[in-house]
Amino acid sequence: MKKMMIILSIFLLTSCNTNNEDEPHIEGTLIAHGGMISLLTVFVEDSISGNNFEYPETEPTSSDMENYEAEIYRLLLDKETKFIFNETGEELTVNMDGFPYHLHGFFQSWSDQVEVNVKEEFEREILTDRSTPVSMDASFIPIYTADEIFIESPDKELLIERYRTHTSTENDYKQASVLTFLDDSFSQDSLMTNQQHFQPYQKEDQWINNQVFFNDEVGIYDHFIDSYPTYYVLDEEGKVFETGDLNDVITYIEEEKEFEINEEWLEQQEHIDEMED
Structure with missing residues (x-):
């Protein structure tokens, strides 16, 4: 026993x-x-x-x-x-x-x-x-x-809730979020390139939070993204615009959200380009 x-x-x-x-x-x-x-x-x-x-x-x-x-x-x-x-x-x-x-x-x-x-x-x-x-x-x-x-497999609604803008009494500047979904594997170069698309719109009284998501070969986002690239524009209400064309995003944030290009940033870029030439 x-x-x-x-x-x-x-x-x-x-x-x-x-x-x-x-x-x-x-x-x-x-x-x-x-x-x-x-x-x-x-x-x-x-x-x-x-x-x-x-x-x-x-x-x-x-x-x-x-x-x-x-x-x-x-x-x-x-x-x-x-x-x-x-x-x-x-x-x-x-x-x-x-x-x-x-x-x-x-x-x-x-x-x-x-x-x-x-x-x-x-x-x-x-x-x-x-x-x-x-x-x-x-x-x-x-x-x-x-x-x-x-x-883990991401949840679409949780992503939107996490990155939608939040109004604050302390911050009265213009805000938007852009979620970029790419059918690529992660690379630092791709991340940096895609994050720079909205850099001209960053200034003291306006701000765009640009997040880049990589689908990878395993299809992390295939359960809610049908084609790539896909762009979501978010404000405090959630997703307000969706497209597969980056130019459409630029048009939307300029015309509908009234974002303006930062002229000082453009001048700095022109100076950098001249130095590189």
Whole structure:
């Protein structure tokens, strides 16, 4: 009987370990974070936001921080880190030339929900005794090296809600967001080229938030994008314009949204072009 109990205990322990090995080490939300831009920050949960992270609009109160707890990690990426589309298990074809770059911007081209396996032995850690939330202070956040990063299939409505403009009593400038969906694999050159399309419209009293999304060969956005490229224009109401032609976007933001070209920026560009010639 004693021998049978020992065997049963070993079996149960083995089963538990197997189940844990099938689960990702870290599962959470990618957030923009100050400090080293070559580190990726994954927020799991804290006692203010739970696991539905939102950037704080106001300073936390002393009562918020009194029994504050948080789980958050920072990740190093290297040439061996694999990027996998969770829905199909396919590996993404990422052009790593120019690495490192701003990693949060890099992952924004897919999804901000990720699962991660790390190279080191992983130990879950809860942070306490902090005067500010972890989203505002990167001190003492555990750092691991990412082995595999699993990208979730993005939700169209969540993307629109995240990037629609938000009116504020503090900011009375003109705002719009443009979401660009490309049937390409990620590259730093493509990201920079497509982000520059709306640079001439950035000035003190107007601002365009331009986000670029890469479909990759695995078809990350095929479940709601029928053809590429596709452009969404968003305001505080959500999506207000959709087209496959960049020129149509320019016409819309100039005529319907009344954005004006920044003449100072044009003069600077002309000067740069003359210097290069």
